Amino acid sequence: MNRDFDICVIGSGAGAGPIIWILAKAGYSVVVLEKGPYLQTKDFFKDERNCCLRGNYKPDLRDEPQIVVEKDDNDHWHARNTYRSGIDFWNGNIVGGSSNFMSGFFHRLKPVDFHLRSTFGPVKGANVADWPIRYEDLEPYYTKVESIIGVSGRIIKHPYQEPRSTPDFPYPPTREHPVSELIDKAGQALGYHPMPTPRAILPYNALGRDACSYSGYCGAYGCATGAKGSSRAALIDQAVATGRVQVRPYSMVKRIKTNSSGNITAVEYLTKEGQTKQVDAHIYVVACQAVETSRLLLNSTGAKYENGLANRNGQVGKNLLFAGGGGGSGRLVYSKMSPEKAKRLKVFGPFINRALQDWYVIDDPDFGPPQKGGTIDFLLMHPNPVVRATRQIYGENGLIWGKPLKRKLERDFIDSRFIKIEAFCDWMPIDDCNITLDAKTRDKWDLPVARVRIGYHMQNVQVGWYLASRGAKVLREMGAENVVSFASSKPPTNLMAGGCRFGTDPDTSVLDADCRSHEIDNLFVSDGSFMPTGGSVPYTWTIYANSFRVADKILAQLGGEKQRSSRRQNS
Amino acid sequence: MDRRRFLFSISASIAATSALPFTILGAMQSVQAAVIQRPPTIAGLTLAQWDVIALIQEHLLPSESRSPGAKEINALSYFQSVLTDPRHDPADNRFLLRGLNVIEAEAQKKWQRHFSTLDPRQRELNLRDYEKTRYGSSWLNMLLDYLMEALLTDPVYGGNPKGIGWKWLHHTPGFPRPPHKEYSVFA
Numbered sequence: 174m175n176r177d178f179d180i181c182v183i184g185s186g187a188g189a190g191p192i193i194w195i196l197a198k199a200g201y202s203v204v205v206l207e208k209g210p211y212l213q214t215k216d217f218f219k220d221e222r223n224c225c226l227r228g229n230y231k232p233d234l235r236d237e238p239q240i241v242v243e244k245d246d247n248d249h250w251h252a253r254n255t256y257r258s259g260i261d262f263w264n265g266n267i268v269g270g271s272s273n274f275m276s277g278f279f280h281r282l283k284p285v286d287f288h289l290r291s292t293f294g295p296v297k298g299a300n301v302a303d304w305p306i307r308y309e310d311l312e313p314y315y316t317k318v319e320s321i322i323g324v325s326g327r328i329i330k331h332p333y334q335e336p337r338s339t340p341d342f343p344y345p346p347t348r349e350h351p352v353s354e355l356i357d358k359a360g361q362a363l364g365y366h367p368m369p370t371p372r373a374i375l376p377y378n379a380l381g382r383d384a385c386s387y388s389g390y391c392g393a394y395g396c397a398t399g400a401k402g403s404s405r406a407a408l409i410d411q412a413v414a415t416g417r418v419q420v421r422p423y424s425m426v427k428r429i430k431t432n433s434s435g436n437i438t439a440v441e442y443l444t445k446e447g448q449t450k451q452v453d454a455h456i457y458v459v460a461c462q463a464v465e466t467s468r469l470l471l472n473s474t475g476a477k478y479e480n481g482l483a484n485r486n487g488q489v490g491k492n493l494l495f496a497g498g499g500g501g502s503g504r505l506v507y508s509k510m511s512p513e514k515a516k517r518l519k520v521f522g523p524f525i526n527r528a529l530q531d532w533y534v535i536d537d538p539d540f541g542p543p544q545k546g547g548t549i550d551f552l553l554m555h556p557n558p559v560v561r562a563t564r565q566i567y568g569e570n571g572l573i574w575g576k577p578l579k580r581k582l583e584r585d586f587i588d589s590r591f592i593k594i595e596a597f598c599d600w601m602p603i604d605d606c607n608i609t610l611d612a613k614t615r616d617k618w619d620l621p622v623a624r625v626r627i628g629y630h631m632q633n634v635q636v637g638w639y640l641a642s643r644g645a646k647v648l649r650e651m652g653a654e655n656v657v658s659f660a661s662s663k664p665p666t667n668l669m670a671g672g673c674r675f676g677t678d679p680d681t682s683v684l685d686a687d688c689r690s691h692e693i694d695n696l697f698v699s700d701g702s703f704m705p706t707g708g709s710v711p712y713t714w715t716i717y718a719n720s721f722r723v724a725d726k727i728l729a730q731l732g733g734e735k736q737r738s739s740r741r742q743n744s
Numbered sequence: 745m746d747r748r749r750f751l752f753s754i755s756a757s758i759a760a761t762s763a764l765p766f767t768i769l770g771a772m773q774s775v776q777a778a779v780i781q782r783p784p785t786i787a788g789l790t791l792a793q794w795d796v797i798a799l800i801q802e803h804l805l806p807s808e809s810r811s812p813g814a815k816e817i818n819a820l821s822y823f824q825s826v827l828t829d830p831r832h833d834p835a836d837n838r839f840l841l842r843g844l845n846v847i848e849a850e851a852q853k854k855w856q857r858h859f860s861t862l863d864p865r866q867r868e869l870n871l872r873d874y875e876k877t878r879y880g881s882s883w884l885n886m887l888l889d890y891l892m893e894a895l896l897t898d899p900v901y902g903g904n905p906k907g908i909g910w911k912w913l914h915h916t917p918g919f920p921r922p923p924h925k926e927y928s929v930f931a
Contacts, residue, residue, distance in 0.1 A: 209929055209930070210929045212929070218920050218921060218922040218923070219917065219918025219919055219920065219921060219922075220898055220900075220921070220922040220926060221896075221897060221898075222893070222897045222898065222901060222926055223922065223926035226893065226897075227831075227926060227928070229926055229927065229928045229929060230929055231930075232930050233831065233928065233930060235833075236930075266929070266930070267929060386919070388918040388919050389916060389918055390918035394918070397919075397920050521916045556915075556916070556918070558896035558909075558910070558913070558915050559892050559893050559895075559896045559897060562892040562895065562896055562913075563888075563889055563892050566885070566888045566889075566892070571872075571875055571881070572875060572881065572884055572885060572888065574803070574804040574805070574884070574888060575803065575804065575805075575806060575868075576806065576808070578804075578805070578888075579805070579806075579808070579811055582913060583811075583913065586913035586914060586915060587913060587914050
């Protein structure tokens with residue numbers, strides 16, 4: 174049967190890029206439908222107002238809201254339109270998706286993450302499930318990401334190091350800030366094991382991309398050199414160069430159409446001008462990030478799919494996950510240290526690149542039975558000056574203004590180096606954290622919008638607190654002042670997974686072990702939606718690795734490399 | 745004095761006199777009528793109201809010899825440019841106007857004077873009273889937020905001229921800096 178393309182990929186972030194890259198290089202034609210524009214490295218500037226204050230890489234929330242549902246302190250649930258809620262679940266609607274704006278803190282999962290239920294047993298109130306694959310299945314793909322996306326780092330002898338098939342990273346660490354030494358010293362004095370954090374950032378020119386410029390503005394910003402391994406810079410630009418990939422920017426997919434037999438007939442999308450168009454392919458891949466992936470499947474009803482595509486068992490949108498749990502900060506005061514030390518710490522640009530994984534599994538009788546813990550990342554406080562200054566206007570007795578505000582700004586900016594900690598627990602999958610379609614609210618194209626319920630399990634908070642308080646100990650040991658640490662039940666809306674979990678049982682999962690829909694054998698979901706549990710780290714490396722794995726499964730389903738098989742036929 | 749402010753000021757002076765010859769007055773009345781019917785506004789606020797906003801901004805971020813204040817960072821024109829941006833929520837403009845009216849009414853009630861004629865101590869009391877009201881804190885918060893933007897966003901947006909805010913706070917901006925104002929990729 175003739176089709177427009179071999180593969181149609183909806184979305185272009187970390188879950189999409191590897192499939193686009195692998196399949197294009199294998200000789201297949203690929204169409205990519207991305208709802209935003211195709212920007213290039215030269216289009217990115219260090220402009221806080223653009224990236225971070227006005228959110229210009231996401232749609233106007235008046236046109237495309239979502240509904241967020243959360244519980245207040247009195248256990249009452251409230252639904253709010255994201256135009257007014259202060260949070261939303263769009264994370265970069267441009268080619269390359271949110272990977273353009275990541276910080277690139279790359280941690281692998283560890284073997285235990287693949288069988289939490291078997292290891293620790295069920296958790297009351299949570300839907301913890303083992304993965305249908307093992308760490309060994311994903312390890313070669315983590316390694317592949319290191320070399321293709323470009324991961325820099327340094328392996329040290331460490332009791333919590335996951336198994337690796339290569340001795341070290343293909344790229345040495347990016348330049349490190351003098352604060353890293355202070356963390357090493359303080360952590361070791363406490364008997365902990367500070368470890369270098371791998372980063373998806375190139376320390377020197379490689380892979381056709383320029384090195385990091387150490388501008389000091391990384392997370393939340395598009396990379397102006399291409400050093401950051403976004404799906405666009407590392408994969409899609411190269412895939413397009415094969416001549417077999419057609420990226421269609423400003424293509425908002427409305428639904429995946431199916432016929433009375435239940436087969437996919439086309440993907441229907443809107444152009445920037447509002448024209449409705451269709452495209453068909455042999456294989457369809459959905460990778461729109463967890464919330465919008467589930468929304469698209471739920472909106473794609475058909476004669477055989479009254480509840481949405483791949484949703485016969487009602488599992489689409491369930492068990493949404495976030496990477497979070499807690500945080501904290503401390504302040505190193507320049508005026509209280511020697512001028513030489515202050516001068517060193519004032520250096521601007523290099524990264525801290527330090528983490529603690531000493532409590533990845535918590536085996537502490539005071540805390541309860543052995544259970545999954547997590548990761549603590551250390552980082553310099555983000556330099557965004559407006560965000561930083563705006564924090565100073567709040568005082569214990571109300572707003573601060575006038576000369577007191579000016580003195581506070583001086584203390585914060587001129588006399589301080591703030592160090593931040595981020596703690597990642599293994600976010601428990603629960604019934605009250607999910608994605609459905611909102612019954613009333615529609616976007617500007619009259620499509621039902623996503624309704625995101627962000628409940629949490631108390632274990633997230635407990636583990637978040639356990640981890641953050643240990644990170645705070647390191648900050649105090651370093652001599653930091655004003656050290657605070659906290660647990661947070663709030664989901665970081667840029668770090669999401671789940672909603673279409675994979676598994677071996679078609680009754681309880683959406684996807685099979687290859688991330689293929691149980692119901693439709695040419696439909697794959699390759700963003701973080703597949704994860705039944707998330708591990709206690711940011712998800713991006715795992716999403717990349719799994720997408721390379723799924724690419725191999727699709728390639729096998731298509732019969733292997735197209736060029737090679739044609740060459741064989743011709744010889 | 746710019747053209748809009750000039751027109752506004754002459755209309756006020758005309759309204760204050762009745763001794764002009766009839767013919768001149770008649771000719772000028774048509775100008776006056778046009779001006780009075782549609783007083784010049786920016787983002788829904790008259791220029792006189794913007795003068796009050798400028799006073800409040802200067803109170804919230806005063807000028808000092810050692811550091812820039814609202815005037816030096818072009819806070820007023822920055823704020824106006826934000827509120828006249830087509831993508832900006834017009835509800836903010838209405839909110840701004842409502843707050844201004846409440847502050848003025850409170851000044852009249854408490855001091856029997858316009859807010860603009862209060863001394864700094866009275867202004868502080870007036871604003872602190874407003875902060876305690878239901879919407880007052882949000883209103884002042886909004887003004888402070890945009891002051892911080894005018895102080896520290898890239899000069900390409902009209903505030904922070906020549907990086908005066910960055911220099912004061914020893915802040916290192918990132919590079920490359922934006923060559924032009926932001927735009928929404930979905931506009």
